[in-house]
Amino acid sequence: xxxxxxxxxxxxxxxxxxxxxxxxxxxxxxxxxxxxxxxxxxxxxxxxxxxxxxxxxxxxxxxxxxxxxxxxxxxxxxxxxxxxxxxxxxxxxxxxxxxxxxxxxxxxxxxxxxxxxxxxxxxxxxxxxxxxxxxxxxxxxxxxxxxxxxxxxxxxxxxxxxxxxxxxxxxxxxxxxxxxxxxxxxxxxxxxxxxxxxxxxxxxxxxxxxxxxxxxxxxxxxxxxxxxxxxxxxxxxxxxxxxxxxxxxxxxxxxxxxxxxxxxxxxxxxxxxxxxxxxxxxxxxxxxxxxxxxxxxxxxxxxxxxxxxxxxxxxxxxxxxxxxxxxxxxxxxxxxxxxxxxxxxxxxxxxxxxxxxxxx
Amino acid sequence: xxxxxxxxxxxxxxxxxxxxxxxxxxxxxxxxxxxxxxxxxxxxxxxxxxxxxxxxxxxxxxxxxxxxxxxxxxxxxxxxxxxxxxxxxxxxxxxxxxxxxxxxxxxxxxxxxxxxxxxxxxxxxxxxxxxxxxxxxxxxxxxxxxxxxxxxxxxxxxxxxxxxxxxxxxxxxxxxxxxxxxxxxxxxxxxxxxxxxxxxxxxxxxxxxxxxxxxxxxxxxxxxxxxxxxxxxxxxxxxxxxxxxxxxxxxxxxxxxxxxxxxxxxxxxxxxxxxxxxxxxxxxxxxxxxxxxxxxxxxxxxxxxxxxxxxxxxxxxxxxxxxxxxxxxxxxxxxxxxxxxxxxxxxxxxxxxxxxxxxxxxxxxxxxxxxxxxxxxxxxxxxxxxxxxxxxxxxxxxxxxxxxxxxxxxxxxxxxxxxxxxxxxxxxxxxxxxxxxxxxxxxxxxxxxxxxxxxxxxxxxxxxxxxxxxxxxxxxxxxxxxxxxxxxxxxxxxxxxx
Ligand SMILES: Cc1cc2nc3c(=O)[nH]c(=O)nc-3n(C[C@H](O)[C@H](O)[C@H](O)COP(=O)(O)OP(=O)(O)OC[C@H]3O[C@@H](n4cnc5c(N)ncnc54)[C@H](O)[C@@H]3O)c2cc1C
Numbered sequence: 001x002x003x004x005x006x007x008x009x010x011x012x013x014x015x016x017x018x019x020x021x022x023x024x025x026x027x028x029x030x031x032x033x034x035x036x037x038x039x040x041x042x043x044x045x046x047x048x049x050x051x052x053x054x055x056x057x058x059x060x061x062x063x064x065x066x067x068x069x070x071x072x073x074x075x076x077x078x079x080x081x082x083x084x085x086x087x088x089x090x091x092x093x094x095x096x097x098x099x100x101x102x103x104x105x106x107x108x109x110x111x112x113x114x115x116x117x118x119x120x121x122x123x124x125x126x127x128x129x130x131x132x133x134x135x136x137x138x139x140x141x142x143x144x145x146x147x148x149x150x151x152x153x154x155x156x157x158x159x160x161x162x163x164x165x166x167x168x169x170x171x172x173x174x175x176x177x178x179x180x181x182x183x184x185x186x187x188x189x190x191x192x193x194x195x196x197x198x199x200x201x202x203x204x205x206x207x208x209x210x211x212x213x214x215x216x217x218x219x220x221x222x223x224x225x226x227x228x229x230x231x232x233x234x235x236x237x238x239x240x241x242x243x244x245x246x247x248x249x250x251x252x253x254x255x256x257x258x259x260x261x262x263x264x265x266x267x268x269x270x271x272x273x274x275x276x277x278x279x280x281x282x283x284x285x286x287x288x289x290x291x292x293x294x295x296x297x298x299x300x301x302x303x304x305x306x307x308x309x310x311x312x313x314x315x316x317x318x319x320x321x322x323x324x325x326x327x328x329x330x331x332x333x334x335x336x337x338x339x340x341x342x343x344x345x346x347x348x349x350x351x352x353x354x355x356x357x358x359x360x
Numbered sequence: 361x362x363x364x365x366x367x368x369x370x371x372x373x374x375x376x377x378x379x380x381x382x383x384x385x386x387x388x389x390x391x392x393x394x395x396x397x398x399x400x401x402x403x404x405x406x407x408x409x410x411x412x413x414x415x416x417x418x419x420x421x422x423x424x425x426x427x428x429x430x431x432x433x434x435x436x437x438x439x440x441x442x443x444x445x446x447x448x449x450x451x452x453x454x455x456x457x458x459x460x461x462x463x464x465x466x467x468x469x470x471x472x473x474x475x476x477x478x479x480x481x482x483x484x485x486x487x488x489x490x491x492x493x494x495x496x497x498x499x500x501x502x503x504x505x506x507x508x509x510x511x512x513x514x515x516x517x518x519x520x521x522x523x524x525x526x527x528x529x530x531x532x533x534x535x536x537x538x539x540x541x542x543x544x545x546x547x548x549x550x551x552x553x554x555x556x557x558x559x560x561x562x563x564x565x566x567x568x569x570x571x572x573x574x575x576x577x578x579x580x581x582x583x584x585x586x587x588x589x590x591x592x593x594x595x596x597x598x599x600x601x602x603x604x605x606x607x608x609x610x611x612x613x614x615x616x617x618x619x620x621x622x623x624x625x626x627x628x629x630x631x632x633x634x635x636x637x638x639x640x641x642x643x644x645x646x647x648x649x650x651x652x653x654x655x656x657x658x659x660x661x662x663x664x665x666x667x668x669x670x671x672x673x674x675x676x677x678x679x680x681x682x683x684x685x686x687x688x689x690x691x692x693x694x695x696x697x698x699x700x701x702x703x704x705x706x707x708x709x710x711x712x713x714x715x716x717x718x719x720x721x722x723x724x725x726x727x728x729x730x731x732x733x734x735x736x737x738x739x740x741x742x743x744x745x746x747x748x749x750x751x752x753x754x755x756x757x758x759x760x761x762x763x764x765x766x767x768x769x770x771x772x773x774x775x776x777x778x779x780x781x782x783x784x785x786x787x788x789x790x791x792x793x794x795x796x797x798x799x800x801x802x803x804x805x806x807x808x809x810x811x812x813x814x815x816x817x818x819x820x821x822x823x824x825x826x827x828x829x830x831x832x833x834x835x836x837x838x839x840x841x842x843x844x845x846x847x848x849x850x851x852x853x854x855x856x857x858x
Contacts, residue, residue: 064615065718065749087617116558123564124536137807145716146748147533147788149522149571150796150803151831152815156535156567165563177617199477203500205588205657227659271556273478290558312557328561333551338562340818344811356562 012055012073013138013169019050020167021136023350032163032352034073035100038109042162042355044322052104055169058082060144067127067144069172072104079103083175091119091176095252104168110160113252114210114221117272117287122159125174129155131166134346144172157341163352164360165345179223182209183233184244189218191276195289199273202288206232212251214258214284221248251286258284258293264319266294266303270312277306293317304328327356335359375459380439381417384461387429394418403462406447406454407509410711410765411794415442415456420464424542424550424580427468431578432548434461440827441546443574445486445517448509450712451793453521453573453829460824465516468580471495479586480539480556485516485579489523492584501586504531507789508697516579522571524789526622526697527653529747531587533789535570542581543569546820556583568815573791574826576819590655593621594665595689598677599646603627606648607722609675610746613652614719616671618664622653623747624696627726630741630754631695637702640695643679650677650746651696699743700754707739707756711768715779716788719749728778729753736771738764750788751779777802792830801837809834 023030029047033039052073060069063086070079076096083089093113094106112121128142142148142155158165189197194213198220201208207224220236221244222229233240241247250256259265268277272289281296296303300316307314313328330338335357342349342360354360381395394400395417404412416439421427434441440460447454456462469486476499481492489510492503506525507513513523519541524533531537540554554566569576600606606625613620626634626642626649635642642649650672654664669680683689695702703710717725726742733740744751753775757768776786776799786792786799800809812831817823832840 062718062720064611065720066614067718110559110564120532120536121559123567124532133811137811139808139811140804141808143783143785144718145750145784145788147524147528147716147745147750148785149789149791150785150787150800151792151808151812152576153522153535153567153571154811154815156564159564159567160559161563177619180617196477199479202479203476203588205590207657224656225660225663227663228657231657231659269555269557269559271478272558273475287558311555313555313561315561330562331552333545333549334553334562334565337551337565337819340821341563341815344814344818 010054013132016050016055016167016169017132017136017138020132020134020350023048024135024348027348027350029350029353032108032167034102034105035075035098037096037098037101038105040318041109041326043324043326043358045352045355047352050167052102052167059170063088065144066146066175067172068175069128069144069170070103071170072102072168074103076101076103076106084178087178088175089178090125090173092116092122092125093119093252094122095254097253103171107159107168107171108161108163114212114248114286117290118209119176123156126155126159126171127174128172129158129168130170131158131168133166134348134351138169139166142172146174162356164342164356166351179209181226181229182221182223182244183229184219184221184241184247185233185236185238186241187218187220187236187238188216189213190216191283191285194218195273195275195285198288201236206235208232210248210286211288212284212286214282219247256284258282258295262295262318264295265317266296267315267317268292268294268303268307268312269315270307270310274310274312277310279303279306300325330357375416375439377416380461383433384417384419384430387433388419388421388426392420392422392426394420403444403447403456403464406444406449406452408450408452408455408793408795410759410769411452411455413456413458415462416459418462418464420467422467424468424544427463427578427580428544428548428550430461430463431544431546434824435547435822438822438824440824441578442826443516443520443578445514445520446488446512448513449517449521449793450714450790451787451795453791453793453826455794455829457827463578465514472581474499474586476501478556479588480583481586482581482583483515484581485519486514489513489515489518496586500589502589503584504537504587505534508700515582515584519570519579519582520572520574521789521791524745524748524750526624526745529623529745530619530621535567537585538566538570538582539585540583541566541569541579543577544580545577546822546825550580554583571791573793573830575816575830576825578825590621591657592661593653593655593689594661595683595692596652596654596665596668596672597642597681597683597692598650598652598672599643599679600648600650600676601646601678602676603648603726604723605676606650607719607726607746609650609672609677610722611719612675613668613671614747616667618654618668620652620668620747621655622651623745624651625649625722625744625746626696626699627742629739630699630743633706633741634695634699634702637705638695638698640691642695646678651692696743703741703754703756708758708760709756711755711757711772712790713751713753713755713772713775714787714790715776715784716748716750717779717782717784719746721782722746722749725751725778725782729775732771732774736767738768738771740771745788748788749784773799794829797832797836798840800832801840806834806837809837
């Protein structure tokens, strides 16, 4: 299969490096930004905007290698369209949260969708990253091959760092073939029972590729060969959902009714088998119980304590107005490592300072 | 022999073996410390036997508290620590420090818990890889990464190397299969990295720790993921009269949407070697053999099997055999799995390389390796994880001839540089260790190496954890660059030459 030609769009890396070097010299903060579709996520930051969209395009794609390399400013939708032409996909099924979403922004936030527990998270598919550090140095880590243990795994370290360790300019990802068939079923189940049941199912080699439970209903998606999908749907029973694809994309993009008019949306990431938490509010649960969305009037403190008590963490995913504390506070020993790493990558603290944590 | 990394932390005072041994005995008890020469001898090398050095002292803690005590002691005195699991590493990662403590983790070998519902196992670092799958088996579960050394190697070593295995094209590497680590940092502090949830807040320290070769922290406990065992597995054995066709066939299968559970390739010299040893029924005339394993539900596997057979035939396979039963499947695998011991039978010594390349260059790289083999006058057999482009060329040599070891290393180095030139890497799964420091200078520029050192300093400011391994000093690269001018370009032109 042919490789996709190198993007003809201009290479903006030189310009980015100059901006960053200049900011480092003056100690003035920068706000790294792609399509700005995830502006809602994270702490409020001040700084001159560095827009990555001038650096876009798929650089290299060999379907038979299962590897795509694209510039950070490439619209996520473009990447997915190129892959779809060859029957492939980003298996972590990233949410876009807006048409303008870029690949770089998606990976900086490490967002993954419904398929995450079954296929892997955003970071699991990252093979290599080129980034500009806080001194303006262009650094290449990892590469375009699936197995690579040369040097520390900095390509994955920066996924989810929200731009605080460097500006990603190019990313290589491992991609997967799209499943031959998918089907979605719906069952009536209360939450406690459903969490247990889906985890019991996972002990068997069933082709489950997404689950969602809320309001007494359990949605399950199967992906795989036609036969496997049909057999699994028959085995678990329930009602087949007509427009299953739509349901999962609405869930992924927070377009389901559940997400409407929520003053504050919490994301709790907890050990999947954790029974329902006793916090007040409405819940929507994915990832076999591992990702739980909560709309609640409970205090941040109460929510964080409940998540931590079961070995998880809580993020104030969306809220009205700027927030002091968005991501779960780090344990002191871990926070110390974050500060040391920040200093190693961005000694002048000019890259998205404070976006993730006040001191980072 | 390439020079061994010698760097020791700047401040460390001269090493007094008797004194350190006495101090550690007070902390751990007499039975847990080795300082006599005959006692130290078994620790002088890991799986890369060409590099040997006696450790200063060996300490064998039996629990996390003892381990922290040793680290605290060493930290206070700036004594280097080299962690060691089973010592099966193939890059000299566990090569001892002559003025340091070799930390043997073999007695931290308990499986602490298996939770069938959440499909996780919590284990100590000295637990052997296969032990986890054996213990999980009664729940219908297994731990996916399966290095060929899995009966011996430890999970701590696997995490430190980000080890792969025969099935990582479908099931991923170690980094994809662990959830949480308890890590002791160089100052003795215990931190939890990752979590029992599917992610943790902040930077992805779990990824940073995986593959860090004992340079950033010591893993004292790990929670790993377990998977449901697939219903069935079928193995196809395909012969080719041309390595170019075999290489292309690998890409063809994957491009058509099949992700095999394992996809291995052997060249003719390997086929001949292993057939004599394992009697797997391989065709010794074939230029290359592909082993393609498919797993999943019975029905799905049948469906994929048909597809794979068609693609392989269209790609020019001269013969195709599907293992009829489990015994035959095991027999087909036996040859591949015994490739290293088989090489040991036809040559006094072998040097196992570990480069990775984009799959589409397999044929070109094999052709070039054959040329290099002729140029250097040493035999090279090729066995590799074709599905993910991870090559394991075995350079055959005789260590009784000092000259040959030097030539083998030089040839090996050339092969790795070729992998980098082709857009690949000098190590797919065995790590850099003490062995590939020079090749790291080829793969990375001075800025990246400087950044690796900055990360090392951030986590281990005292520089006592496995010092001198994995990341070369810029000084070393300058020297190496002076000898090897890469593609007409002098690497590190700004650095002073010595
Ligand atoms: C015959 C044979 C086949 C092999 N096949 C494969 C294969 O298919 N795939 C593959 O990836 N590798 C393979 N290997 C290489 C080797 O088995 C792996 O690298 C393995 O993970 C090493 O584990 P170990 O316990 O022996 O570690 P060791 O060799 O003892 O140590 C390896 C490194 O890990 C560090 N370390 C050990 N324990 C810890 C800890 N708890 N915390 C921090 N650092 C630690 C050491 O300092 C060292 O740097 C093979 C080796 C042999 C001999």
